[in-house]
Amino acid sequence: DAKTTQPPSMDCAEGRAANLPCNHSTISGNEYVYWYRQIHSQGPQYIIHGLKNNETNEMASLIITEDRKSSTLILPHATLRDTAVYYCIVRVLRTSGTYKYIFGTGTRLKVLA
Amino acid sequence: EAQVTQNPRYLITVTGKKLTVTCSQNMNHEYMSWYRQDPGLGLRQIYYSMNVEVTDKGDVPEGYKVSRKEKRNFPLILESPSPNQTSLYFCASSLSGTGGSSEQYFGPGTRLTVT
Numbered sequence: 001d002a003k004t005t006q007p008p009s010m011d012c013a014e015g016r017a018a019n020l021p022c023n024h025s026t027i028s029g030n031e032y033v034y035w036y037r038q039i040h041s042q043g044p045q046y047i048i049h050g051l052k053n054n055e056t057n058e059m060a061s062l063i064i065t066e067d068r069k070s071s072t073l074i075l076p077h078a079t080l081r082d083t084a085v086y087y088c089i090v091r092v093l094r095t096s097g098t099y100k101y102i103f104g105t106g107t108r109l110k111v112l113a
Numbered sequence: 114e115a116q117v118t119q120n121p122r123y124l125i126t127v128t129g130k131k132l133t134v135t136c137s138q139n140m141n142h143e144y145m146s147w148y149r150q151d152p153g154l155g156l157r158q159i160y161y162s163m164n165v166e167v168t169d170k171g172d173v174p175e176g177y178k179v180s181r182k183e184k185r186n187f188p189l190i191l192e193s194p195s196p197n198q199t200s201l202y203f204c205a206s207s208l209s210g211t212g213g214s215s216e217q218y219f220g221p222g223t224r225l226t227v228t
Contacts, residue, residue, distance in 0.1 A: 034216065042221060042222065043117070043203055043205075043219030043221050043222055044156070044217075044219045046217065046218070049216060087155075087156075096169065100171075101158070101217065104155060105155050
């Protein structure tokens with residue numbers, strides 16, 4: 001199974017862009033990259049996902065390298081409410097034909113006032 | 114409002130006393146799943162269900178049971194809880210578990226303590 005590697009923690013100044021890296025060097029061609037965040041011990045919240053192309057939505061942008069071995073989640077203007085643990089996840093296909101989400105240990109982002 | 118609900122949110126129980134954690138979703142999702150979250154180990158999948166009456170083991174199924182008799186409900190059953198099942202539990206659902214790229218929606222979590 002593909003695994004993800006993320007830095008354990010990062011700080012970002014309020015109003016600045018937060019760039020969260022993720023390494024997934026063993027990812028296969030049809031495996032999606034997902035990003036979720038978890039505030040305190042609440043349920044993880046979906047942010048964005050992508051396969052090959054860069055993606056953008058109202059919350060964030062996802063930049064995937066051409067070889068797909070790494071990606072970066074960008075929060076363009078971080079606020080204090082963005083302080084959370086951010087998970088980079090690879091969705092892999094089981095032999096049964098169902099999907100499995102492989103969670104890493106995440107990056108604890110702290111946005112500083 | 115589209116959501117996944119879990120009950121109870123907090124539970125303290127004793128070893129061996131059977132318990133059920135309920136999970137319900139109102140989005141007509143086919144796929145539902147249970148995870149446990151432990152410090153340093155991230156989220157690990159316990160069981161999942163592709164649709165009504167279709168369930169399968171995840172990565173850490175020992176000591177747990179599930180059932181899917183209705184599309185919206187996916188209860189997690191601990192027949193004889195033990196202290197190593199003390200954890201934070203999340204239920205999740207998504208439109209499908211086999212096609213497309215639909216995201217999972219997570220419930221608010223159930224914090225279980227087994228003494």
